[in-house]
Amino acid sequence: MQGRPHDFMKVGIVHFMAFPETLTGNAAVVETMKTICDDDYFQAVEVTQIGDPAVRKAAIEIARKADMTVAFGAQPMLLGGRHDLNSPDVSVRQAALDTARAGLAESLEWGASAFAVLSGPDSREENRVQAKAMLVASLKELCEISRRRKGPPVLLHVFDRVPHGKNRLIGPTLEAAEVARKVWPFFTRFGLLLDLGHAPLLGETPESCVRAADRHLKHAHIGNCVAKQNDHPAYGDNHPPFGIPEGENGVDELAGFLKALVESGYIRRGGENIVSFEVKPFGDMTSDEVIANAKETLDTAWAAL
Secondary structure, eight states: OOSOGGGTSEEEEEHHHHSGGGGSOSTTHHHHHHHHHTOTTOSEEEEOOOSOHHHHHHHHHHHHHTTOEEEEEOHHHHHHTTOOTTOSSHHHHHHHHHHHHHHHHHHHHHTOSOEEEEOOBOOOGGGHHHHHHHHHHHHHHHHHHHHHTTOOOEEEEOOOOOTTTTOBSOOSHHHHHHHHHHHTTTOTTOEEEEETTTTGGGTOOHHHHHHHHGGGEEEEEEOOOBOSOTTSTTBBTOOOOTTOTTOSOSHHHHHHHHHHHHHHTSSOTTOOOEEEEOOOOOTTOOHHHHHHHHHHHHHHHHHHO
């Protein structure tokens, strides 16, 4: 492929994965945000809840000065609180909606371009129809809140359904598309966030998940996972660096995903759709080393197209 990836898309990074220490406190948020915003490889950054308003304001200012596109992820908020947007229990589902609503309020402060959530825990097969109906209702409610507040599009992050992973209802990409088809007629900005790091955990290929998402694909993550060795410390959805021996995704898999994204029209010359690294330190690797590994993998995969 001629040119750089940046000629076809906005290259982003998930801040709270690259620097996981920012999930447990505010001390490193500003410094690490500056690290990303000072790096001209990135045009987008994905953030999550920052509890201290002063720290949040400082981080927002850094991103604005760097003219960085920002997306907001409520996934850590929902996972951390064990919230469930597809629960049949009204009070449980309301607690999840309240948490997501708080994240949406923060996303407005950032001027975020997108707001992502994930489904709740998987149900027994006989209960999945009801669980999906509850998820659709929750997503419609969040879309309506965002519409009223002139907020960003709501995205559903397609996760795994592996017991030792995150074990979410959504789940297989075909089922994610089924959910999206029920929300989209009412809120046409709604879409799916596909994650290369989740595809092997779902038994899907990079190409098949893009095809299954079809027109509902609105955001993409690129990363790795360990799917076959369940005693491995990075087993499941743990975002290890590309190319580790036990991992599923390296240059070839990323090249296949990028090719599928090009063929789908999600990335194209002059396009500005976001493709973000979702990787975190593993073993004795530092954040800087993981980020360097991710950049090198993307550049090599792009050159192979």
